Amino acid sequence: MKKSTGDNFFPKGTTFAEGLTLLKRAGFDGIELWLGDRPWFQMHTSDADLRARAKQIQDAGLVVSDIANTLDWEENIASRDPARREAASRHIERQIEAAQIFATDAILIVAGVVSEETPYNEVYKRTVGTLQRLAEVAAKARVKIGVENCNSEQRFLLSPREFSTFLDEVNSPWVGIHLDVGNIHDTGFAEQWIEIHGPRITRIHVKDVLKHRGRCGDQSVYTNIFLGDNNWPAIHQAMRKVNYDGWLIAEMESRYRYAADQQVFDTAAALNRFIAGSF
């Protein structure tokens, strides 16, 4: 397995070049690029600029693990507003184009956000329909769309069986699950999600989670690997069971008040320990 983390994990004020150097020094193999998060990768960023970034990444001795986005929360494919829905499709298509430029074969999206105003059944139908169309774009580009399980935040696809049925309905080998083992909270067990989805997992996001809200700083349930309630040996074994040998992408919230870069080093060390299965 290979280690990656997002460019949104770069300590505040870090330039793209400095961030790459930091990841390499910490021992990461790759980087996850977030469309819409940092100034160097926005919807208006040209192909030429992206190619220049690709060169920088290559020169730093890294590769791109996948292309994620932060835009889905505002512009979602399941939105009632046609303009937002179209914008969502556009930024997902841009992710697919970027994946080709950066020579990676996977993107991450948050498909469907249920709210008081936008009910579950509507979101479900719209999400399946739009993904069936986007799957054709992905197939042509040979890039897999990984639908992230943002369970609690999305209030959507809350169980692994339902997620599996959802993927059955989308019915494309180009649409799978970008599984986040920290997002399942107290509604299930990450290792069982891994077992159920097996070959449909496009990438795995790694972070730990506190299953009792409110114990963590800033009221977040997310924390560093091995500090939370995830059963890491079980997760490791489940990955072995389904023969997952792909990218492990740390998705951490910046938590260090001082020496922020230390969290990058600590995360890489924790991932090494996880990959070695040394618990």
Next chain:
Amino acid sequence: MPTRREFLTGLAVTPLAAYLPVLEPDLTVRAEIWPEDHCLSAESALGFRQLLASVAGDGSVSSRASASLIIVPGVRQLSFASGATLLERMHLGAWVIFESGLGFSTEAKYRRQAEVCERIFDLKLLPPIKVTKHLARTAYIEYFRPIGCLVRTFEAVTPVCCDRSEVVAKFASYTVCTRKTIGCGGLIYLGSMLGPGLFAEEREAVKVGSALVAAGRNVAAIVQRGSFLIRPGLLSRDSR
């Protein structure tokens, strides 16, 4: 896919299990299921029935007289008489998938069943182990034959003593599945229940189950066609 001649020539010098994964299931050999009268066995039987239906399309469950693959799910109360019938069928060329359900039994029931298994099949069962005690280390059975695979345990396992060459799967350091030739047929012992995993459509359980059924059917098919004798650990041409 080797020709039948190549396959049989190879078998004369190679352990049977080495060939099992490459074979396509022979659907001319029909399977039968012998469930016991308790819910554990019933659930497991459903799993095996589901598997057979997916492999053969119709469940492929035959009358007792003609089948050469016999599945006995969740066994807890096999009598000497039933054991003897199974043994006779194995001598005639049937392969039996014998799944222990002893993990949920009392010690007294375990002892009775262990005695039947030892006297009839020469199979030495060890006392069941509750898997939960080991969960920190592993939740999976590791199969080595007919395919390599990790499959979830089912609460408890019933280990077995056997020769290293007969090991099919392990749980931690315990052998929990084994296979042995008996007469012209043989026995595949599952000390960890596979049927409930089949019923739950656990991907790896289905892979292993399919491979076991395919293997059992193929060997039984060769015997059914006649003129081949199975000896312990090897298949070889019959000189009759």
